[in-house]
Amino acid sequence: MQSALTLLSALAEPTRLAAVRLLWDGREHCVCELVRVLGVTQSRMSRHMAVLKQAGMVIDRRDAQWVRYRRNPDLPAEQAAIIDAVLTSLDASSNRRAA
Amino acid sequence: MQSALTLLSALAEPTRLAAVRLLWDGREHCVCELVRVLGVTQSRMSRHMAVLKQAGMVIDRRDAQWVRYRRNPDLPAEQAAIIDAVLTSLDASSNRRAA
DNA sequence: ATCATAAATGCGCTTGCACGCATATGCGCA
């Protein structure tokens, strides 16, 4: 119960949801990139990433002056399924807008 | 985007998540039953149900002095899939506790 | 050593939301 709730709370924020969407391509993304793409301040993004990390959704790795974030490959399958469903829903609604 | 976020916010609250879990059996449940089962005050439960209704997850029907809530059968499939995934995750974690 | 870039964090502010209590409203029944 706890972990699912934590995951939901973490996702229920526009910037974090957008970040998850980007990170869900499986590749690594530094904070500075997310800041640029999502148009938020550096400190905000850093804290948002801490929330996602705390929720177990992403992992990070130091690489020179950058910190590279990516989706946590060890995320339990049931939780990954939640995120997949959410992203599918997002894609569906944006497709509807485009149509 | 908006609807998925609204749904996530609605789900990211313990009492509402528990209520959705109960309501997801497809049957009707009056507020008084939810109050009893979930152990919250009547006013709280009423407001929580208003949030779930606003998010499009449930519908209500007046029946004499009761208001019967049930899952919205017209909920878009992508959103229903999110909820199903969340409930599956909840069941998985409770099964792990039991094992 | 100094400087620049990237990221995290301390701090204070503000807003949103959950909460309880009291009250209003809707409905059935006597």
Add this chain to the structure above:
DNA sequence: TGCGCATATGCGTGCAAGCGCATTTATGAT
């Protein structure tokens, strides 16, 4: 009409969380 049960809502309170700004920490280059 008056009473009782079910539900909704107005209102005030407290806490959690988002926010920006400034600063610190980490790393690399000159």
